Amino acid sequence: MTGPAYVEVLDLAAGAVLVCAVLTLWRRDLRAIVSLLALQAVALSTVAGVLASHDHDAALGVTAGVVLLAKGLVIPWLLRRVVRHDPRSREATPLVNVPASLVAAALLVVVAYLASAKVTALLPSTASRLAPIGVATLLVGFFLLATRRKAVSQIVGLLLVDNGVALVGFLLTAGVPLVVELGASLDVLLVVVVLRVLATTMHTRFGAVDLDQLRELHD
Amino acid sequence: MLIYATLAVPLVAGATAAIVPWRRWVGWMTTLANGAVLALGIGLCADTVNRRPLGALDGGLRADALSSFMVVVIGTIALLAALQAIRYLGAEIERGDSSARHASLYAVLVQVFVTCMLGAVLAANLGVMWVSIEATTIATTFLVGHRRTNGALEASWKYVVICSVGIALAFLGTVLVYFAALHVGGHPGPVHGAGALDWASLMVVSRHLDPGVMRLAMALLILGYGTKVGLAPMHSWLPDAHSQAPAPVSALMSGVLLTVAFYALLRFKSVADGALGLGYTRTLLVVVGLGSLLLASSLLITQKDYKRMLAYHSIEHMGLIALGAAAGSSLAIAAVLLHILGHGLAKAVLFLASGEILLVEGTSEIAKVPALLSRRPVLGGIFGFGLVALLGLPPFSLFVSELNMIRAEIAVGLGWVAAVSLVCMAVIFAVVTAHGRHLLLGDAAGAAPLPATSRLVTVPLISGLVACALFGVVAWPLQSLLHAAARVVAA
Numbered sequence: 001m002t003g004p005a006y007v008e009v010l011d012l013a014a015g016a017v018l019v020c021a022v023l024t025l026w027r028r029d030l031r032a033i034v035s036l037l038a039l040q041a042v043a044l045s046t047v048a049g050v051l052a053s054h055d056h057d058a059a060l061g062v063t064a065g066v067v068l069l070a071k072g073l074v075i076p077w078l079l080r081r082v083v084r085h086d087p088r089s090r091e092a093t094p095l096v097n098v099p100a101s102l103v104a105a106a107l108l109v110v111v112a113y114l115a116s117a118k119v120t121a122l123l124p125s126t127a128s129r130l131a132p133i134g135v136a137t138l139l140v141g142f143f144l145l146a147t148r149r150k151a152v153s154q155i156v157g158l159l160l161v162d163n164g165v166a167l168v169g170f171l172l173t174a175g176v177p178l179v180v181e182l183g184a185s186l187d188v189l190l191v192v193v194v195l196r197v198l199a200t201t202m203h204t205r206f207g208a209v210d211l212d213q214l215r216e217l218h219d
Numbered sequence: 220m221l222i223y224a225t226l227a228v229p230l231v232a233g234a235t236a237a238i239v240p241w242r243r244w245v246g247w248m249t250t251l252a253n254g255a256v257l258a259l260g261i262g263l264c265a266d267t268v269n270r271r272p273l274g275a276l277d278g279g280l281r282a283d284a285l286s287s288f289m290v291v292v293i294g295t296i297a298l299l300a301a302l303q304a305i306r307y308l309g310a311e312i313e314r315g316d317s318s319a320r321h322a323s324l325y326a327v328l329v330q331v332f333v334t335c336m337l338g339a340v341l342a343a344n345l346g347v348m349w350v351s352i353e354a355t356t357i358a359t360t361f362l363v364g365h366r367r368t369n370g371a372l373e374a375s376w377k378y379v380v381i382c383s384v385g386i387a388l389a390f391l392g393t394v395l396v397y398f399a400a401l402h403v404g405g406h407p408g409p410v411h412g413a414g415a416l417d418w419a420s421l422m423v424v425s426r427h428l429d430p431g432v433m434r435l436a437m438a439l440l441i442l443g444y445g446t447k448v449g450l451a452p453m454h455s456w457l458p459d460a461h462s463q464a465p466a467p468v469s470a471l472m473s474g475v476l477l478t479v480a481f482y483a484l485l486r487f488k489s490v491a492d493g494a495l496g497l498g499y500t501r502t503l504l505v506v507v508g509l510g511s512l513l514l515a516s517s518l519l520i521t522q523k524d525y526k527r528m529l530a531y532h533s534i535e536h537m538g539l540i541a542l543g544a545a546a547g548s549s550l551a552i553a554a555v556l557l558h559i560l561g562h563g564l565a566k567a568v569l570f571l572a573s574g575e576i577l578l579v580e581g582t583s584e585i586a587k588v589p590a591l592l593s594r595r596p597v598l599g600g601i602f603g604f605g606l607v608a609l610l611g612l613p614p615f616s617l618f619v620s621e622l623n624m625i626r627a628e629i630a631v632g633l634g635w636v637a638a639v640s641l642v643c644m645a646v647i648f649a650v651v652t653a654h655g656r657h658l659l660l661g662d663a664a665g666a667a668p669l670p671a672t673s674r675l676v677t678v679p680l681i682s683g684l685v686a687c688a689l690f691g692v693v694a695w696p697l698q699s700l701l702h703a704a705a706r707v708v709a710a
Contacts, residue, residue, distance in 0.1 A: 118431030119395065123402050138391065145384060154380055161387045169394040173401055176394060177416060180346030184390065187353040191383050194360045198376050205369065214373035217459045 007126050009050050014130045016043035017167055018109070021140040021160050025101040030089040030152050034079045037156050041071035044163050048170050051127060059178040060170070067166070070185050075159065075192050082152055082199045086209045095147040105140050112136035119172065127171045134171060138164030151199045151209040155192065162188055221266065222275040222282055225259045225290060226337055228252050229297070233330025241322035246305035249326055253301045253333065257294030263287035268703045272419070274343070281343035281419065284703035285556075289340040289482050292560050296474040296567045297333045300467040302679045303571045304329065307467055310578055316366075325365060325465075332358040332471065336479045346416045348483055349386070349393050352447060355476055356382045362468040363460045374456075374463035381456040385446020389483075392439035396490065399432040400424060418486050425493025433494040440487050441503045447480035449537050451510035461530035462583070466574020469526065473533045474567035478559040481540060485552070488544065489708040497547050504545035505636055511538030512643040519650045524583045526573055528654055529566065532609060535647055536562045542633075542640055543624035551627030552705035557690065557697070558620035561608070564687040565617060568680045569605040572598060575676050579669075585654055590661040598672045599659050601680045606655045608687050610648050616691035
């Protein structure tokens, strides 16, 4: 892909990654949040695919496929099964309410642009100037992780952080070497599997997948 | 060949444990495998001290003196932990707390965990190293939750979530280093593809890496790998995970996993020092190191649980190591490495002894376990000498390494840092002595005589303490290895 279409599709897909992240702060229904995560993975994989076709980079093309498969299909499927077990699948009382969360997200985007100024300055290109979007996605994921009390929300927050890092990787370096990329994808998949097992255990023990049940250890 | 064998032996042992049902001999087999890792590590050291690094797998794996040293540390602690696991799992099955299937899973996961750590220190590629370190988190999660209590569940949840976020930040840092290496001076650099994450080629181009990108990368790496090291401000998973995990797992996690993550920081530090000079990374390490020390010394005061006390003690020692690395001179790094070994040994012995105490006393509260020394002299003695080692008293090697780290800090103008850390250490000394006094001394009048502790427990632990003391007194043969390893990453 070349010319203006390349730039437009890339802008759109990278933007969609961030929009999905911010929308997870807005929605409270856990099923909707998981769908947003799947949508974000599609956008992320589009970024990788567009870059791969632009640079004729076969390894990045493979990565795009792996991302779509692992993060777009398998992980959302795993998470949906956790959500289905939990009848109260709403983020009822986040530590920070929704309007305040959205304001915080706006601030985090500004922070992301400021923090990555040095990085984009090294190699000003169509792709690398979008890198702050990845950093912003990471920060939003962090925020979600810190302010939500449902197990699934925390897993989603973790995956947002991971997707943000992956986006930065695609935009700046056209993806890390394939062996590292595959290893990292496998790790993420396994982490989600592990967390799902823990969430299921919580469900059988407490009848809900709620982190407020976990209050035993403290100083 | 040695490198392949080092990775294959623990993995084969793990695979065997997965196939055959749990028996006592499976425990002995994993012990033997981890002993073989130690022997292979010593072989690697002999081959790499003051020689060229060994390579394997088409340059994908590499062992220099530093990696070999880490293999020895991993092998030593894994050996101790595997020996204790035989006793631990046996007692659990006897009481009906656990099934043979559960014990098998334990043995498999521990061997995978050990292999991942070995992979991390033998990887030539910093990306592969990251993948291995993240894999240790996955392998250890179910080990932390092994006891299947609510507390263990909470600890494993916290552990995975916090460590995965931390390690994701480290991955972003790694991506940025890769980016800087690909665009040396704004142009496509001399390294490309997977080579741009190979630490040997990164060391070659380190002077030309973009400082702006490297600054951001190093901050993310210290925050990210710092999470796995247990450094403030991302330490909060550590006391929970280390206190809830079964004792042999706590020994492995506290004794080596923390320092394997620190090994990653040492590798990146030497690259960043080339690009940025010593000052930048030093400032960051001083901040997280002092933060950890202050945190550990203030939170140790209120601890009522001896396993949590040991966990906070780990945060303290990681802080000390970070400060030693901040000094960065060859002397400092050699002291840091000796501290990694000494702390690993002492902490493993203490966690393993505490596991035995928990097993026979049934509680991990300090207040409920008085006068251990008169009731169980051998076990109490091991715990007592372990604490003496950990507090940095001679003749144990931690005394030498702490002294050398402080000397190195003063030599590079970090005298005030050394002073603050000494104050923290004094506070910790007083607090831990008070806790230890209650645990070990005190009145045991009227208590019935208790059965002696099994030799399977005492002999390895006493050997661990003796080794820790020997390394503090006798320089040979460790000295030349430490200096060769330190030269690899020292400024």
